Amino acid sequence: MMDEKDGRDNDVIRFPQSRVTPGGGNPITVLGFGRMAGIFGVPERQTTGHWCSRCRGVWYGYVLEVDCPVCGNRHG
Template identity: 65%
Template sequence: MSDDKPEHESADVIRFPQSRVLPSGRAEPPRYLGLGAMAKTIGAPEHQATGHWCSRCKGIWYGYLLEVTCPACGNRHG
């Protein structure tokens, strides 16, 4: 028998850094930018919407499914 531990027991867990973290270098909390157009149209509850970061507005908005347009400024590039 070997004293070696299986690989899955000795491997360190590496956290995914982009998941649920505030943008670095920000002293104040991000702004709430509202709901996307599709989420408003279908009346989706906010807790079922997906959060998106808008770098232009420095805030978070919530959209339904694959919405990509910030409701505050129209930015489509995060």
């Protein structure tokens, strides 16, 4: 949708790391759980999956955890 004031396109742009399907056809490695999930003893069903591009795997964290538990990567 075009903004009539300045002529810019206002369509929503997806965040690049959001729900990205990993390529390559290799099986995905489960990297474990983040530190906060372990400290609080969070049930597995309350964690959120995160992709680590360095480790090429998925790890699960609680609330706002952003560090991969294996390598410390914070950028998806």
